Amino acid sequence: MFLRNHWYVAASDSEIGRKPLGRVILGEPVVMYRTEDGTPVALEDRCPHRRLPLSMGKLVGDDVLQCHYHGLRFDRTGACVRVPGQDMIPKSAKVRTYPVVERYHWLWIWMGDPALADPEKITDYHWFDDPDWGAKQDYLYAQCNWQLVNDNLLDLTHLAFVHETTIGNMALVEHATVKVERTPNGVRVTRWIIDQPAPPAFVKIGGFTGNVDRWQIIDYLPPSFIRLDVGCTPTGTGAPEGRRVGGIEMRNLNAMTPETETTTHYFWGQAHDFDPHNKDTTEKVFAQIKTAFLEDVAVFTAQQKLIDLDPAAPTTDINADAGGLQARRIVARLYAEEQAAAAAKTAAE
Numbered sequence: 551m552f553l554r555n556h557w558y559v560a561a562s563d564s565e566i567g568r569k570p571l572g573r574v575i576l577g578e579p580v581v582m583y584r585t586e587d588g589t590p591v592a593l594e595d596r597c598p599h600r601r602l603p604l605s606m607g608k609l610v611g612d613d614v615l616q617c618h619y620h621g622l623r624f625d626r627t628g629a630c631v632r633v634p635g636q637d638m639i640p641k642s643a644k645v646r647t648y649p650v651v652e653r654y655h656w657l658w659i660w661m662g663d664p665a666l667a668d669p670e671k672i673t674d675y676h677w678f679d680d681p682d683w684g685a686k687q688d689y690l691y692a693q694c695n696w697q698l699v700n701d702n703l704l705d706l707t708h709l710a711f712v713h714e715t716t717i718g719n720m721a722l723v724e725h726a727t728v729k730v731e732r733t734p735n736g737v738r739v740t741r742w743i744i745d746q747p748a749p750p751a752f753v754k755i756g757g758f759t760g761n762v763d764r765w766q767i768i769d770y771l772p773p774s775f776i777r778l779d780v781g782c783t784p785t786g787t788g789a790p791e792g793r794r795v796g797g798i799e800m801r802n803l804n805a806m807t808p809e810t811e812t813t814t815h816y817f818w819g820q821a822h823d824f825d826p827h828n829k830d831t832t833e834k835v836f837a838q839i840k841t842a843f844l845e846d847v848a849v850f851t852a853q854q855k856l857i858d859l860d861p862a863a864p865t866t867d868i869n870a871d872a873g874g875l876q877a878r879r880i881v882a883r884l885y886a887e888e889q890a891a892a893a894a895k896t897a898a899e
């Protein structure tokens with residue numbers, strides 16, 4: 551199940567250049583490159599002649615992509631502009647184009663109806679280019695359905711078990727107050743852990759010696775954007791009342807893009823507001839979280855293997871699933887709406 555009428559992250563901006571990059575997104579092959587003036591282009595990555603990926607080809611001139619197999623050439627509009635050895639260009643010799651926008655050091659792509667592609671709808675990830683924050687981005691390839699990643703990030707009790715050496719400890723399962731609420735378009739899960747020891751990574755990053763007041767505020771926006779506001783301050787200094795002083799504050803920023811039903815392009819990054827211009831701090835923070843994220847990827851892969859083995863095997867829900875279940879309900883509703891709109895459009899045509 552894919553939601554098509556949404557912006558997705560297709561690549562980091564540094565991945566796109568004069569060498570064509572092929573990537574499957576929402577089950578469709580896409581090739582991305584830049585024209586000579588730097589403008590990013592995304593086309594269907596399938597030559598209409600004999601279906602070789604155009605990403606195996608090369609750019610000739612400003613923006614013309616030449617297929618590696620028999621040399622058909624396509625311009626940035628997807629039109630075939632040359633068939634070697636013949637003057638006539640068949641009408642069917644064309645590929646689809648996709649709207650793209652560069653923002654927050656990511657290239658965003660619209661896989662649905664191009665008429666609906668409004669850049670205003672791109673989810674806010676300003677922390678990646680905000681001078682008041684230090685940040686580093688990354689990409690992981692996860693062999694799992696994209697909604698397993700949503701589930702994971704919306705239930706942070708798993709930190710106590712999967713990430714006990716970095717960002718987790720039992721306090722966030724046993725001593726937390728949790729609130730799950732609907733936002734205008736998504737879900738927010740707020741978790742406070744008051745007067746408890748800081749987890750190992752926070753001690754390393756923030757040097758805490760005593761107990762802390764820790765928060766995790768998880769903001770979900772469909773289909774698969776999850777922004778975490780996390781941090782802690784020494785206990786009793788007023789963080790729950792909004793006075794975040796003397797501690798650390800970070801944003802863990804995630805954008806999952808389905809590749810297929812069972813594989814996901816996992817774009818993410820970590821931003822910190824303390825010592826924002828110190829590259830060593832950025833690296834230190836990033837390294838802690840990356841260790842944890844690789845632990846998550848191992849979990850997703852193992853889950854997906856068992857799902858593939860028996861998709862109908864029963865599962866049990868617990869209280870901690872509240873946020874994830876609400877997100878799944880939103881996705882199901884949006885999917886039904888998209889399908890109904892597409893059917894109505896086809897009927898009208």
Ligand code: FES
Binds near residue numbers: 597599601602617622
């Ligand atoms: S497959 Fe592309 S030119 Fe033949």
Ligand SMILES: [Fe+2]
Binds near residue numbers: 709843
């Ligand atoms: Fe995790």
